Amino acid sequence: MKLISLKIKVCGMKFNILEISDLFPDFIGFIFYPNSPRFVGYDFSPPKLKRKILKTGVFVNESKEKILKISKEKSLDFVQLHGNESSFYCEYLFNKGLKLIKSFRIDKFLPFKNMKDYIHLCTYFLFDTKTTSYGGSGKKFCWDLLYEYNLEIPFFLSGGIGIEDIDKIKNFSRSNSKMFGIDINSKFEFFPGKKDSIAINSFIKKIRK
Template sequence: MTMVKICGLTRGVDIEYANMLMPEYVGFVFASSKRQLAPEDAAVLIQRLKPEIKKVGVFVDEDIDVVLDTARICGLDVLQLHGNETPEYCRSIEGYEVWKAFRVEGERSIEEIGEYEVDGVLLDSFESGQHGGTGRTFDWNLAATVAKEHFTILAGGLSPENVKSAIEIVRPAAVDVSSGVETDGMKDYLKIKNS
């Protein structure tokens, strides 16, 4: 069974949706983004989240002390590193599950995955100047190759319309939905339920 991560929660009602639908993971963005939250604001939301749901913090090229402080303040379970973090940076983190994101443009995009000793590999679509949340898909056959060898989280343009096909092709451990389950930039209960 493929697990689900709903990323980019920003409102109390998003927490209510998560508590009703019980995805395995929810994500809070601490990097520059329209979904960015301050750690203190995320912590308030997280207090209302059912404890069975794992909390993922999304960071992009952040100072490691800031990442760890945020993780402590919010009680995060998983640290998702979505920038140009090195294998050494990832290895230096203790006490948390670490997911490293890779933006897939072609085969060369996935060649360096083997250099990383992480708990999960998140595959997202490549768009110049953006670190995710593009709402665009990429070649899922490349992702399927990675998923055979790694705990893979598939992201990038997933929506209720295409997520079933994506799972059949890639067979990821989890899917990560964000903009594809929004209406007018806000999380939509029915879209989340149908993903």
């Protein structure tokens, strides 16, 4: 039976960043997408965190040049591509030395043929629910689809995850060796960008228990 050691990514951070960093998530995500209510702004500078939490910048169909500029200026550890970025687009950023997380929005099936083009370019994949927006919908997709996943890239599970999903997440992780982490966002907010530290603290402790 697989030992539970899931990484936790708190995405859509905008306001109480240091408060959440004190809860020791593994990743914190900052959204650099102007159409998102959690957009931090291009002039945003992440605060110095008290421990080694991996800073992730989330972009949607952004220009490659702007991603390179922001990644360097903000000292990002990872770049998450959450739009319709092609494998050629990712290859350019990969060759520039960026560590990539490629998101795939899931509806009724896994896009295996498409995903295979990204295998050698990405450190992780992220699976989110397909909606008209790019993330933060609070909606789940059918996790059972991921039992078909047989690629070597570890993945984050995302999309409408709440504290009520802890047991299901643990059971799912035990049977899926490539599940690397959980991406939480809208279910742990007072409003977009302002996270509920009490709920997140409870979630982290129970997941790691």
